[in-house]
Amino acid sequence: MFRQLLTYTLITSLLLQLFSREVIVMSFELNRDFIAKNLCENRNRPQLNCDGKCYLAKKLKAQHDREDRETTERIQHMPVLALFCTDLFSFTFADASGDATPSLPVPYCQQSPYAAPLHGIFQPPRIG
Known part of the structure; x- marks a missing residue:
């Protein structure tokens, strides 16, 4: 009994919110x-x-x-999920002669906790 009452109350409140203009x-x-007789601003001017x-x-x-x-x-309070990383780290590589190559920006992104492991789904085709 209580469940039905709660269900009907929730459905009614959702429908009233959805159709609020129609209810008005x-x-x-x-x-x-x-x-027209009591709340209208122009009730004293019937010619309008x-x-x-x-x-x-x-x-x-x-x-x-x-x-x-x-x-x-x-919209302002909606959580944002970063799908792309914009952080760039610079690394300097030195060759055997000791000359340092210019710094190259290397994109780095930490694994998102929401990311699904793609290695199990997408695999290169096997030849042979």
């Missing part, structure tokens, strides 16, 4: 007379034929701004 429009349509549309526009804009803000926050 539906609420407006159901309460249109009340909104607003009928509460200003109230609906404000609510939809507020919802859009809230979604944009939440999306921006989510």
